[in-house]
Amino acid sequence: MQFRTLARIDLNALTHNISVIAKLAPQSLLMAVVKANAYGHGLASITPALATADAAGVATLEEATTLRANGWQGRLVLLQGFANVAELDAAIELETEVVVHQHSQLELLATRRDSFKQRLWIKLETGMNRLGFPADQLNAILQQLQQYPLGLMTHFASADEPDNSSVLAQISRFEATVAGIDLPKTLANSAAILNYPQAHGDMVRCGLMLFGVSPLAQGCGANLGLRPVMRFSSRLLAVKACQAGDLVGYNGTYSCSENMPIGVVAIGYGDGYPYLASSHTGEKSAMLMLKGVKCPIVGRVSMDMLSIDLRPLQALGVQAESGDEVILWGPELPVENLACSIGSIPYELLCGLTGRVNYQYHEDGTS
Ligand SMILES: Cc1ncc(COP(=O)(O)O)c(C=O)c1O
Incomplete structure (x- = not known):
């Protein structure tokens, strides 16, 4: 049949891109960020091609459900966290790790103290002013969450610009806040994997480059050894x-x-x-x-x-x-x-x- 419009998705290219990204950040685990229907590529159908990633990251519980329903048994991180107890229960059911970024989530967690077993990623506000706890609250939060496996996280506003002073300031703030705390850390999106190797941390969170597309203002994925999916x-x-x-x-x-x-x-x-x-x-x-x-x-x-x-x-x-x-x-x-x-x-x-x-x-x- 001849289709009117067709998106042909090359699953081999996706696997290839994962291996390229893994080589760019050889000391870090790789979280494949596949929110928004795998950046429009069709989450259900690309799930098997993620097999070589160390974790998958999604924004919503629906996306987490799709991944699990299509056989993803590996680590799964809910990047926007949960907003109410029903969502927390769903996260528990799906065995997702969860990003926490505000106090209301900590209060909800307290009601499920015995059933939540996965890692909680504490998101720190370092300069993007989107989601995250202020640095000066970290010690109290660590105290409050001490029974859980924990990780520390932040997100960059301008990582697509090399040597950007605001990214360097975000890195410094994060490092100063987490100094001496022996927990896994995740900071870098696609652009930071390329531009800020000092911020690769324990796990990089890669979305756009998985699909063979460059996150930088100039050039395209092929210049980075990636294959458009x-x-x-x-x-x-x-x-x-x-x-x-x-x-x-x-x-x-x-x-x-x-x-x-x-x-x-x-x-x-x-x-x-x-x-x-x-x-x-x-x-x-x-x-x-x-x-x-x-x-x-x-x-x-x-x-x-x-x-x-x-x-x-x-x-x-x-x-x-x-x-x-x-x-x-x-x-x-x-x-x-x-x-x-x-x-x-x-x-x-x-x-x-x-x-x-x-x-x-x-x-x-x-x-
Ligand atoms: C918290 C977080 N981490 C990682 C990513 C992946 O970003 P990118 O597609 O630029 O790699 C996103 C995507 O927006 C995100 O919101």
Whole structure:
């Protein structure tokens, strides 16, 4: 069957990326962060490919349930913790380790003193001002939680920027707070694995790089030895011979400067392709790829369709036909480039695929 839109997921690439990341942080355990449906890759189906990770990390109990239901028996960390006693009971049932970041959680834990057995990760506020206990409360919390296996954690705001003074300050604050405390520590996300090796700690928490995508502002996963896991594609619906002066798409925001072929592609924001990739005069256009040739988007992205300028293909004497495969992103067209050209981030693009997209999983190493 020929799908309208297809996300092909290369499970071998995921396994490869785990081994690359493990070599980048050889002294640390590797937590595979697979929240948000494994960054849009399909959590249930990728679960077996996580086998070489030392732990899995998720944001929600639903995600934890999916991992367990699909055979993940290893360490599992609930990164957002629990908000009420029902959630704590579910965490106990699923045998998840849990991040604690506020006092209400400690009070809830006290009601389940005998049944919670997994590690509690005490999250410390070191400068991001999102979740975490202030440093000066750590000793009292350690006292309160002494019956549990514990770990210490923080999260960086700007690890994608090398030598960033705020990250260096976060590292110093964390080190000063935990000095002399002999507990496992976890600080680093993907970007910190690359930029701050001094913060690898006992376990790194890696999300985006698992999927072969770079967390840095410049470059793409392939530059880091990673292999993109997702190849997102659609089909050409129609080829139109437009005349000079013809306006393309909603509100006629693109005017053909000459007689030119325009391709209509079966993808739009209803599938998760970003509206912000609509062409804006004078700005860098977002590109799609047809028969190995990059073609810019023209006019507005609509719900189910968008248009591309087929002149780059025409210049090579290559004919485009309806039904041709069009690559939206993947190994040959990094999602990082699209994110950069529209002022987004690859995280958002990957997580944004909607239920209308078909998924195929394969282990053959081809994309
Ligand atoms: C607490 C925490 N740790 C680790 C990660 C993984 O981050 P990344 O995908 O940049 O590796 C996230 C993701 O946002 C997170 O919230």
